[in-house]
């Protein structure tokens with residue numbers, strides 16, 4: 001194995017283990033009864049926050065590569081995206097299980113009644129095709145152009161996810177505002193890099 005492959009595998013292993021730390025933290029918290037008076041809320045919200053963090057880290061990879069020339073962001077981009085999906089799945093499960101006790105009728109009503117649940121669900125549904133097609137075979141099957149078009153949906157997921165958070169928070173929206181600011185920077189960086197690319201290639 002050449003040294004680049006070795007380094008990139010090492011980086012992936014590091015990111016993989018680091019990405020499991022939040023989950024480990026909540027599992028440990030539950031086991032040791034260390035999550036306060038309302039552990040379900042702490043876990044649901046914590047998993048939601050980590051979903052958002054991973055989604056934004058995924059969105060940061062391409063601009064970071066573009067503006068710095070570093071290759072490592074692209075090496076871990078797919079893994080970060082899959083972790084966003086993984087944490088979204090766990091976040092959804094905690095909602096379905098501990099919030100709604102798998103009462104599908106109530107869940108259906110909740111999706112239509114509470115806009116923040118609608119936005120969260122829409123984000124999750126849009127992430128599914130991205131996760132399913134996040135492999136080399138899907139790129140070959142779809143063709144690079146169509147695959148890229150599909151994966152641009154990740155930006156919409158970012159917007160919907162922050163909207164979900166904003167609508168959830170009733171009073172103090174300072175944390176969602178921080179996420180909006182990060183998202184605005186990432187979307188502008190992406191937009192600018194596309195304009196630059198367009199100008200270079202004509």
Ligand code: HEM
Pocket residue numbers: 041044045046047048049050051052055088091092095099117120121122123124127161162164165168
């Ligand atoms: C996939 C994208 C999603 C992201 C990025 C996301 C993100 C978040 C964030 C950041 C929070 C607030 C955490 C905090 O207060 O610190 C949250 C809370 C929550 N989310 Fe999501 N979420 C997603 C999907 C969903 C879905 C699909 C559902 C259910 C259908 C859902 C239901 C909830 C609930 C019930 C809360 C807690 C509300 C409360 O405690 O009052 N989320 N989510």
